Amino acid sequence: METALYLPIKGFLEEAGYSVKGEVVGCDIVALSDGEPPLVVICELKLSFNLELILQAVNRAAFSDEVWLAARMSARGKGRESDRRFRDLCRRLGFGMLGVSDGGVVSIIVSPAAPMPRNNARKRSRLVAEHRRRKGDPTSGGGSREPIMTAYRQQALACAEALQRGHLRPRDLRAVAPNAPQILRGNVYGWFERVDRGVYALTQAGMDALKRWPPSPASDPA
Template sequence: MSLAPERRFGPCHRGVLALETALYLPIKRFLETLGFAVKGEVGGCDLVALREGDPPFVVVGELKLAFNLELVLQGVDRAAACDEVWLAARISARGQGRENDTRFRNLCRRLGFGMLGVAPDGAVSILVSPAAPTPRRDPRRRSRLVDEHRRRRGDPAAGGSSRAPIMTAYRQQALTCAALLADGARRPRDLRPAAPDAAKILRGNVYGWFERLAPGLYGLTAAGEAALRRWPQLAAAAAGPPDEDPGPAASPPHESLPAC
């Protein structure tokens, strides 16, 4: 038996919910309206609710002042001992709590956990039902990951980087164009053997590295020269023979662009 995803229970506690114990009574009364017998601190669980049957339906509730990872880990620990796990916490007054984080909600859905939010006046609402379907896979996002992985030459970006610009496949091809233009102006078709998307990259000029000197003729800007100095080894490698067939045309990177 799963609780209805839209069910709300009205005010049952006035004032600020400053302690985890202050959440207990609103949650207890909420579950009692659904036919459960609720008791607190049973077997290390914040609350255990039973609905009679053969066997009885067992719900374990864990309470925290805010939704966080520790609350989820507690739910994981309790899951094997019950039929449903419900995580309950205060609803953020500013709307910036984890209850509004799609990633957190999706995590609970994948684990099969319910989420109960307690408002400052004690009103309880179901944020996620344990019966809610798990998030569906995103085939377009998956395809983009596979495509970007296959396009990159070597492994130019260390995992965990956050401050340095990411060396995407698009940036690698742009560096290839810049390295070849360092010797003088050229046409896109001259760069195509090393950079199949040269025409698109030169016209788009996402990073400001290139300038159009004449119809169909491009040169390197000061920003492009600075990029070659910033990534000299990568520029040299990019200008070499490709590791493999680059496939269809690359798209500009979905990232914040650096100055060079």
């Protein structure tokens, strides 16, 4: 699966100085540089280089500064990474290509020619905000079939964990979840119920969620 490529690519980008997280707003990998505004790098993963990967990169180019295509290197050297036409197309579009060996070694096949233009400021802003709000890097990039651990879900789980100890008001939860009032009122996952005016309790669905995603200290507070 594409997720097997995630850690090698993550390590490659981290060595280049980026903060890297997987599955952010539909992108396999999002990497941010230090500074404000950050340089936004997106990398899409596939088991092999193909047209679909290029089409994904075209879509991502509208809200990033740099786009990379990453895939496993063909065992016999007959994959698209060996096709000069494919490499030339990536060069013309300004996309980089990264190849991952069976041993997890990452090689640069094509370097991005130039930073991509910023066209979709709204989506770019959403991408950066989700990356920064998410605690740690809980989801590997590459199309995991499990629910994505978004920043919203992380805050909802923090609320659920606190409500295990008894009924609470939204303001009591702000320390663990800044968006607690909206999360409790919206109750997207069905984890909470209002038992009195402005007072909430945990439902059975919320208890089940805590069993599925037991609390654990985040390794990366960003």
